[in-house]
Amino acid sequence: MKKSIGDNMIPKGWQFERGLELVKKAGFDGIELWLGDVPWFTMDTTDAQVTELRRKVENAGLVVSNVSTGLHWETPLSSRDPNVRAKAIRIVEREIETAQLTGCDAILVVAGLVTQEVPYNEVYQRCVDAMKQLAPTAAKAKVKIGCENCCSEQRFLITPREFWTFLNEVDSPSVGIHLDVGNIHDTGFAEQWIEMHGPRITRIHLKDVMKKRGRCCDTVYTSLFIGDNNWPAIRAAIKKVNYDGWLIAEMEARYKYAQDQQFFDTAADIDRLIAGTL
Amino acid sequence: MKLSRREFVSTASYVAAASLCALPSFGITTSDSNARSSAGCTLLDLESNCALPESLAGMRAALGNAHLRVTHIALRSAESVVVVPAAGKVRAETFGAVADSIEHGSTVLWESGAAFLEPRDFAYQQDLARDHFAMSMETPIDVWSHSTSRAANVGGKNLGARNMRSIGHAQVPYVVYRWPREAHVRDFSRVIPVSAVNGRAIARWGEIPVAWRKRIGAGTLIFVGSPIGPALRAGDADAASLFCSLIRV
Numbered sequence: 237m238k239k240s241i242g243d244n245m246i247p248k249g250w251q252f253e254r255g256l257e258l259v260k261k262a263g264f265d266g267i268e269l270w271l272g273d274v275p276w277f278t279m280d281t282t283d284a285q286v287t288e289l290r291r292k293v294e295n296a297g298l299v300v301s302n303v304s305t306g307l308h309w310e311t312p313l314s315s316r317d318p319n320v321r322a323k324a325i326r327i328v329e330r331e332i333e334t335a336q337l338t339g340c341d342a343i344l345v346v347a348g349l350v351t352q353e354v355p356y357n358e359v360y361q362r363c364v365d366a367m368k369q370l371a372p373t374a375a376k377a378k379v380k381i382g383c384e385n386c387c388s389e390q391r392f393l394i395t396p397r398e399f400w401t402f403l404n405e406v407d408s409p410s411v412g413i414h415l416d417v418g419n420i421h422d423t424g425f426a427e428q429w430i431e432m433h434g435p436r437i438t439r440i441h442l443k444d445v446m447k448k449r450g451r452c453c454d455t456v457y458t459s460l461f462i463g464d465n466n467w468p469a470i471r472a473a474i475k476k477v478n479y480d481g482w483l484i485a486e487m488e489a490r491y492k493y494a495q496d497q498q499f500f501d502t503a504a505d506i507d508r509l510i511a512g513t514l
Numbered sequence: 515m516k517l518s519r520r521e522f523v524s525t526a527s528y529v530a531a532a533s534l535c536a537l538p539s540f541g542i543t544t545s546d547s548n549a550r551s552s553a554g555c556t557l558l559d560l561e562s563n564c565a566l567p568e569s570l571a572g573m574r575a576a577l578g579n580a581h582l583r584v585t586h587i588a589l590r591s592a593e594s595v596v597v598v599p600a601a602g603k604v605r606a607e608t609f610g611a612v613a614d615s616i617e618h619g620s621t622v623l624w625e626s627g628a629a630f631l632e633p634r635d636f637a638y639q640q641d642l643a644r645d646h647f648a649m650s651m652e653t654p655i656d657v658w659s660h661s662t663s664r665a666a667n668v669g670g671k672n673l674g675a676r677n678m679r680s681i682g683h684a685q686v687p688y689v690v691y692r693w694p695r696e697a698h699v700r701d702f703s704r705v706i707p708v709s710a711v712n713g714r715a716i717a718r719w720g721e722i723p724v725a726w727r728k729r730i731g732a733g734t735l736i737f738v739g740s741p742i743g744p745a746l747r748a749g750d751a752d753a754a755s756l757f758c759s760l761i762r763v
Contacts, residue, residue, distance in 0.1 A: 357748035
């Protein structure tokens with residue numbers, strides 16, 4: 237297994253190259269590029285500029301682990317407005333294009349957002365339709381679409397069985413799950429999600445989570461090994477399903493000070509997880 | 515067992531309606547509108563001018579095999595029932611053909627998908643509806659614009675999560691049908707207030723009429739300003755029952 241971290245973790249105000257240097261020095265093997273979340277990678281970034289990003293990544297001794305985006309929180313694939321859905325599809329297509337340009341074979345998509353306005357059943361159908369529409373494009377590009385389990389935040393596909401059923405209905409080897417072990421919160425157990433989804437896992441996002449909410453303030457997320465995830469069980473499940481891909485740190489709880497130190501600490505934590513010295 | 519005439523007619527009507535709405539879907543597709551529908555209902559597929567393809571899909575599924583799908587309506591044709599899903603940027607010729615069909619005795623269920631059009635395109639559809647159907651369509655109302663849920667959709671993942679915990683419990687603004695049966699159907703985010711000089715409102719969002727029924731010549735127009743098709747696609751049983759009732763009358 238290899239470890240990666242998002243370029244959206246690079247401290248604000250830093251240039252991309254400086255951030256890459258830190259990522260490499262901290263011990264990571266790769267970088268996750270966040271389309272629309274960082275100034276150097278937006279929907280307006282040209283192919284030539286994306287190729288240049290890849291060059292910088294490789295010059296730093298890293299590779300691009302995957303392309304992700306948070307743009308679907310505001311432009312969901314499940315919107316009732318067909319114009320918004322068309323934009324959402326375009327975002328995924330751009331992710332696929334830039335994944336090819338940067339030499340990686342997976343993207344992350346937040347498929348679907350249930351709200352009071354847009355109910356679950358509508359969201360479900362639209363997401364199945366969208367994934368079926370995008371699957372051939374992904375297959376042709378040899379890129380896998382990983383739908384992320386944002387669970388409580390999306391209020392969609394909250395249980396592993398729902399997610400399994402959803403992927404069955406999409407029915408494409410090019411669409412799987414980008415499994416986040418922290419997003420499950422107190423609705424389940426990450427190791428069970430891993431066991432159930434096995435070969436459909438495209439990438440794994442790492443974070444820890446305080447399952448007993450109410451003890452902490454605003455955020456439920458925290459650094460690895462501090463929260464309530466059962467890390468030995470998670471590691472055992474990863475081994476059981478023979479997952480040997482990327483482990484990507486998505487540290488939503490950021491250090492308030494010495495932000496560069498978080499990179500070193502997180503990389504070291506992931507090394508312990510990979511080695512099984514927990 | 516003795517049946518009264520009333521019981522027999524009622525049962526027969528129910529069976530006919532059930533046959534329109536409950537069977538697995540394998541509708542017949544043709545571009546020849548002169549082919550009479552032997553199955554009871556004609557579905558006008560506006561193709562690229564259908565604003566919500568999911569509405570078309572929902573209605574096709576609800577109709578099962580009891581419909582004929584066409585892409586245009588011939589002048590002076592009189593179909594029994596015509597359903598027009600999610601009318602978007604509809605051409606004047608299509609409006610004319612449908613109006614003519616109603617004049618000659620058809621019942622047309624016209625579902626407007628115009629609420630998602632650009633203002634200029636919507637204005638043109640307003641003109642066409644007025645000119646061909648004598649129907650007034652007002653500017654679409656964004657039903658959820660004051661809902662606290664909107665605030666939760668803005669921003670990044672973590673911010674959204676924090677906001678979502680503070681969502682209030684805004685009343686779901688159902689569209690309430692009073693004819694042909696009482697039904698509550700979810701709005702589709704934007705509703706088009708509709709009215710006409712003759713006929714009557716059959717559904718309201720609050721106090722605002724959003725569906726109308728009127729006679730045109732020998733036929734009837736049922737104009738729906740808040741789409742039902744997406745609810746059909748999503749499996750809403752109440753919407754399905756309402757839809758069957760609308761095309762049965």
